[in-house]
Amino acid sequence: MSLPSVQEPLLNKISGTDQKQVKIPKKIPESLRRTKAINIPNLDETQIIRHFHHLSQRNFGIDTGIYPLGSCTMKYNPKINEEIASWPQFSCLHPHQHESTIQGTLQMMYELENMLSELTGMDAFTLQPAAGAHGEFLGMLLARTYHQNNNDSKRVDVITPDTSHGTNPASISMAGFNVVEIPSTEEGTVDVSLLKKTVSERTACFMLTNPNTLGIFESDILEIADIVHDAGGLLYYDGANMNAIMGKVRPGDMGFDIVHLNLHKTFSSPHGGGGPGSGPIGVSKRLIPFLPVPRIQKKKDTYGFTYDHPQSVGKIKGFYGNVDVLLRAYTYILMMGANGLQKASEIAVLNANYLKKKILEKPGFDLPFRDLRKHEFVLSAEELRKNKKVRAMDVAKRLLDYGVHPPTMYFPLIVKEALMIEPTETEPKNALDEYAQILHKIASEDAEIVKSAPSNTVVGRVDEVNATRNPVLTWKQIKESEK
Numbered sequence: 001m002s003l004p005s006v007q008e009p010l011l012n013k014i015s016g017t018d019q020k021q022v023k024i025p026k027k028i029p030e031s032l033r034r035t036k037a038i039n040i041p042n043l044d045e046t047q048i049i050r051h052f053h054h055l056s057q058r059n060f061g062i063d064t065g066i067y068p069l070g071s072c073t074m075k076y077n078p079k080i081n082e083e084i085a086s087w088p089q090f091s092c093l094h095p096h097q098h099e100s101t102i103q104g105t106l107q108m109m110y111e112l113e114n115m116l117s118e119l120t121g122m123d124a125f126t127l128q129p130a131a132g133a134h135g136e137f138l139g140m141l142l143a144r145t146y147h148q149n150n151n152d153s154k155r156v157d158v159i160t161p162d163t164s165h166g167t168n169p170a171s172i173s174m175a176g177f178n179v180v181e182i183p184s185t186e187e188g189t190v191d192v193s194l195l196k197k198t199v200s201e202r203t204a205c206f207m208l209t210n211p212n213t214l215g216i217f218e219s220d221i222l223e224i225a226d227i228v229h230d231a232g233g234l235l236y237y238d239g240a241n242m243n244a245i246m247g248k249v250r251p252g253d254m255g256f257d258i259v260h261l262n263l264h265k266t267f268s269s270p271h272g273g274g275g276p277g278s279g280p281i282g283v284s285k286r287l288i289p290f291l292p293v294p295r296i297q298k299k300k301d302t303y304g305f306t307y308d309h310p311q312s313v314g315k316i317k318g319f320y321g322n323v324d325v326l327l328r329a330y331t332y333i334l335m336m337g338a339n340g341l342q343k344a345s346e347i348a349v350l351n352a353n354y355l356k357k358k359i360l361e362k363p364g365f366d367l368p369f370r371d372l373r374k375h376e377f378v379l380s381a382e383e384l385r386k387n388k389k390v391r392a393m394d395v396a397k398r399l400l401d402y403g404v405h406p407p408t409m410y411f412p413l414i415v416k417e418a419l420m421i422e423p424t425e426t427e428p429k430n431a432l433d434e435y436a437q438i439l440h441k442i443a444s445e446d447a448e449i450v451k452s453a454p455s456n457t458v459v460g461r462v463d464e465v466n467a468t469r470n471p472v473l474t475w476k477q478i479k480e481s482e483k
């Protein structure tokens with residue numbers, strides 16, 4: 001059956017088979033106009049759907065299988081979060097809407113600030129930063145403004161241990177401070193006596209995550225806080241690892257003055273691939289005046305923004321932060337409740353220690369530093385490198401052949417051939433057992449097989465450095481003759 005003739009020119013244009021010049025509006029400059037119709041494949045709907053569906057299946061995500069990226073924490077994202085974030089009452093809001101029309105959203109943000117304050121033991125929160133690193137940067141600005149306000153501008157150094165996350169020194173330096181890195185002890189923790197010698201009247205802040213990136217809890221934290229405070233510095237908590245201690249201990253009670261949280265990790269919002277994040281900052285009382293504006297306030301039963309904070313560092317994000325991420329975190333916290341959050345941390349720690357023990361039952365990998373870990377642990381594949389010339393990267397690539405996601409590699413830098421594994425609380429025991437079995441199998445495999453992995457994936461080893469340094473972000477059609 002032929003289509004009515006009136007449809008044909010339109011169909012031709014859509015399918016790209018119309019070689020006649022298409023009428024283009026005059027606003028487009030001559031040099032940018034297409035001279036002939038684009039030669040795109042002429043496919044039917046079934047083929048297109050199959051094509052894109054297959055492409056989507058090439059992606060590995062937390063909904064596909066275990067994804068134990070240490071530090072980057074890919075935990076299950078409850079689907080109720082997505083449903084609520086997609087409600088038109090939230091998804092159709094415009095940031096220029098009048099406050100009186102967004103009372104529900106403002107209430108949610110106000111309550112989230114209070115919940116985060118309660119969970120961390122801080123006195124106030126801002127929800128503006130769009131990621132953990134953005135929160136760190138704001139934290140550094142707060143420290144600077146605090147010291148400037150005390151006429152103490154000689155404080156230009158920020159100390160951080162060699163286990164710190166890469167974003168820590170980057171944020172310190174972006175905010176104009178000097179990075180002072182101190183080596184960790186043989187236990188993998190802060191060297192307290194070295195810290196004592198390092199602090200001075202130049203110290204603006206000490207930046208630390210606890211548990212640290214090795215997954216080890218810094219048990220000297222109270223002494224560390226005294227050392228830093230006695231020297232006139234502030235203590236900054238990188239709270240990306242808060243999922244290890246929720247409901248157990250609070251950074252505020254440990255003596256931290258500034259705290260950032262990664263809502264897109266601990267509080268279950270999806271992330272990765274550059275998706276939106278949220279790195280709220282909590283502070284102790286003495287830093288509240290410097291928090292960014294606008295702040296959310298409640299007057300009687302009405303919520304609104306206020307800019308009436310003359311000592312504020314100003315605005316650090318367009319509008320009010322990534323509200324959809326805030327909403328997911330709010331939903332998650334309400335759904336879990338205080339006991340549920342505490343249990344999530346307990347299971348995250350249990351899972352990490354269980355998996356660590358399972359992997360170490362057979363040869364292949366070692367665990368440097370102190371044994372007991374919190375939410376994550378860092379193995380070394382150094383023995384494999386020495387004995388079989390198999391590197392951590394090769395192990396990671398071979399894991400892809402077994403259909404599971406590799407851990408974080410080569411971080412922290414103080415572990416040779418590091419594999420940083422964080423199973424999270426949402427993995428069942430059989431998934432952990434299977435992961436350990438796969439690692440044992442890889443450790444016993446022929447070195448050449450591991451070194452040439454992956455062999456089952458659509459894409460083999462890519463030139464990652466080149467891809468990062470010279471990204472090709474446009475698509476160029478390759479002509480048949482050039483293939």
Ligand SMILES: Cc1ncc(COP(=O)(O)O)c(C=O)c1O
Binds near residue numbers: 072165168213238279
């Ligand atoms: C310990 C730690 N600090 C900071 C960050 C930075 O967070 P974001 O990736 O949201 O900038 C991360 C993220 O991986 C982290 O694991």
